[in-house]
Amino acid sequence: MSVNAHPETLAALSEPSDIIDGVGLEGVPQGLLVGRDTEAARLADLLGLDDESASGLVLLSGDAGIGKTRLLAETASRARRAGWTVLIGHCLGEAGRVLPYLPFSEMLGRLETQDPAVIERILTMHPHLAGLFPSRRRPTDLRDQSPLDTVDRADLVEASHAAFEDLAQQGPLLLVVEDVHWADDSSRDLLTLLFTRGFAGRVSIVASYRSDDLHRRHPLRATLAHWSRLGALHRVELAPSATMPSASSSSASNPGA
Numbered sequence: 001m002s003v004n005a006h007p008e009t010l011a012a013l014s015e016p017s018d019i020i021d022g023v024g025l026e027g028v029p030q031g032l033l034v035g036r037d038t039e040a041a042r043l044a045d046l047l048g049l050d051d052e053s054a055s056g057l058v059l060l061s062g063d064a065g066i067g068k069t070r071l072l073a074e075t076a077s078r079a080r081r082a083g084w085t086v087l088i089g090h091c092l093g094e095a096g097r098v099l100p101y102l103p104f105s106e107m108l109g110r111l112e113t114q115d116p117a118v119i120e121r122i123l124t125m126h127p128h129l130a131g132l133f134p135s136r137r138r139p140t141d142l143r144d145q146s147p148l149d150t151v152d153r154a155d156l157v158e159a160s161h162a163a164f165e166d167l168a169q170q171g172p173l174l175l176v177v178e179d180v181h182w183a184d185d186s187s188r189d190l191l192t193l194l195f196t197r198g199f200a201g202r203v204s205i206v207a208s209y210r211s212d213d214l215h216r217r218h219p220l221r222a223t224l225a226h227w228s229r230l231g232a233l234h235r236v237e238l239a240p241s242a243t244m245p246s247a248s249s250s251s252a253s254n255p256g257a
Helices: 007-013 037-047 068-081 102-114 116-125 127-132 153-168 185-197 220-227
Strands: 057-062 085-090 173-178 203-210 233-237
Touching (some): 037 057, 037 203, 037 233, 068 173, 085 102, 102 173, 153 173, 153 185, 173 185, 185 220
Parallel strands (some): 057 233, 085 173, 173 203
């Protein structure tokens, strides 16, 4: 069963997200992308942005300050121009690690702001998805238990996958998750399910992380080792210099190495 979003809703969703003002992609000034033409074209190709039937899954990595956010901002703009609905979520430092599913709550919070009726229909079909909406979570009990601890997490991630699948029935959907090196366990688990299962409709996902932040015991390392074995997931790694040939994709390499 699909969700019938209004056309004006999908158009509005293609505007930059303002859930977290000035953070990540929304803080990037729009303009000419210099020195990353090869990477931008490669990323667009892997995500299927210019193909009327394609979609793709991409993991974008590189050191801090190397240009990942600027490249993602250009990719999001390119997708919007091609008629894609773009939902963006950020992982936010230490704070983000204690907020379950933060990037996905941000994505769906944007949708709720633009068209609450769409969310009502999604929640009617997938009630477990309510755990991703702060305004709809139940108050904590006397033991200060997190609301999400009372939700069957398996049902919640299944509902999330189904909701994105439903949204894609109205047109191609691009999910952008920035700074996965700051993601909490639940966000990494949900990304793993989305990467592993894929979609029947046109849903593309690009997730980014800082490769220089991954110390030996970083929690993302084990997840990256698992993701590296997924044949449908491509890797784009930015080199230190924009003048160097730097985009590469491989489903066999180990990004955690």
